[in-house]
Amino acid sequence: xxxxxxxxxxxxxxxxxxxxxxxxxxxxxxxxxxxxxxxxxxxxxxxxxxxxxxxxxxxxxxxxxxxxxxxxxxxxxxxxxxxxxx
Numbered sequence: 001x002x003x004x005x006x007x008x009x010x011x012x013x014x015x016x017x018x019x020x021x022x023x024x025x026x027x028x029x030x031x032x033x034x035x036x037x038x039x040x041x042x043x044x045x046x047x048x049x050x051x052x053x054x055x056x057x058x059x060x061x062x063x064x065x066x067x068x069x070x071x072x073x074x075x076x077x078x079x080x081x082x083x084x085x086x
Contacts, residue, residue, distance in 0.1 A: 002026075011040055015053075022056065027064035031057060058083050 002020050007013035014037040021030035034057050041052065061079035 014040065018056065022060055027060040030060045054083060
């Protein structure tokens with residue numbers, strides 16, 4: 001699905017792409033896509049746009065680190081602090 005997905009609206013494309021990447025377990029790619037989406041949203045004056053999808057970044061970072069282990073909860077906690085602190 002990811003290889004054939006197309007959308008003319010860049011914001012919609014990135015928004016849907018990171019979700020597809022998370023479902024596919026492509027966490028590193030999802031994190032990069034979220035960063036690109038955040039850069040697009042940085043042009044907005046809304047504080048909400050800056051906070052949008054943070055939960056997905058926390059999840060993707062934790063799952064990337066915990067892949068194949070039983071450390072998901074601890075990794076979620078660490079990723080949360082890593083994303084929220086800055």
